[in-house]
Amino acid sequence: MQPKFRSFRPTRSKPRAGSFLPAMTYRDKTQVLDEVTLDRALTRIAHEIVEQAQGVDEVALVGIKTRGETLAERIAQKIEAIEAVKPPVGALDITLYRDDLGLKAEQPQVRSTEISFSVKGRIVVLVDDVLFTGRTIRAAMDALMDFGRPRIIRLAVLVDRGHRELPIRPDYIGKNLPTSRREIVAVMLREHDGIDRVVIREPED
């Protein structure tokens, strides 16, 4: 029997694959959200989405894999608690739309995209955990357009850490977080990491 190889799946304590990642270790610098404040932030985002869309009839949430999908599901549950209707939730993997394919040592793993509803004419809220350069969101918008023509695309992020490289602006923000480029924003969620918290990490040197 051959030994089983398991491909290493990095958790989001590292930047999304694609950004340069030197081999270095990081230590926690500050905790910026805990279980309670993270939940409040999502509750507020849910209210803002409902308020701006004047209801939920046209709203759909699409989370960007992996943690964006989890956040989208949580926001959808909160919207259901407010409006008694749960908007449809989809998940988008943006790997095939990246602008840095072929620039890295090997191809990133493609994961599945699951959008089982029509996006045509809807208000689609893209959901991601951390907004950084904006390149992921650019890719996500391209991917979404290939599924049809949404009436409006909006963007919800748990953390906006700045350093945009594209003209992209979030509509709903859990927490504005000025960071330096060398720091890492680690979003941990119960479903993946057993705990709800957001910390800033800095290199140990």
Next chain:
Amino acid sequence: MAWKRKDLLSMQDLDAAEIGDLLDTAETMKEIAGREIKKVPTLRGKTVVNLFYEASTRTRTSFEIAGKWLSADVINFSASGSSAEKGESLLDTAKNIEAMSPDVVVVRHKASGAAALLARHLNCAVVNAGDGAHEHPTQALLDLLTIREKKGHLDGLNVAIVGDVAHSRVARSNIHGMKTMGMTVTVAGPPTLIPAACQELGVKVSHRLEEAIAHADVIMMLRLQHERMQGASSRPLREYSRVWGLSLARLQQCRPDVLIMHPGPVNRGVELSPEVADGPYSVILDQVKNGVAVRMAVLYLLTGSKAAA
């Protein structure tokens, strides 16, 4: 993701992790086939050349669709109607094509080792789409994907490969891939069509169809390859069909959840009776569908590997 290869030449080269990565990637590619707009921008600006010296419908079309759905430019080159007819050698033709800087060359040739030859001489990625009676790795990958999808797993399954094993690159690639994935393989066919070296590949050999298929989870019927046979090994088709063809009556003695596969093109009424080929156990068209996904995965992984750049 452990993909590091410049080329995809054979299943024999691949380990279980690489096959697993390829199948996982192919599975995610299937979603694109169900979209209204069947196109992702992944390989924009990349060029894929299909270099086919042998006839092909499924494989060439499937590579072409796979490339186009990933937004690559796909150029088809077939031996007839090209300078190959004027006597240009394979290597010369390939060198000339390389001068036009393709990213991937997909090659099918009647000589075993043709793809490996090109891989040694070309800087771009080379995919073997069938080299003589040697290997046809993307066919084995799509077969494995189809089996995994229908059965939920690969290891521990019993597979019977029936028919013209000697001339079949599909059989060879599948045997290597299936053994690597922990499956048990039995080959069955008339002695003249079973190579003597078969046992060295770690497969069981059976000379009775009933015995081979009785406990099989998967039966893969091979095409009788008239074009590769000379004299001695060719037998009257009717006799072959009577002894080695999968008929409805024989199918009834198989496991109730058996899968019937065939790499195509089917000689109807020879290896497979039409009611079996079109019946509920047949996954022949699923194989074709999965072929596009597998080739998308192969193009995606090969164009990303640094060795190819």
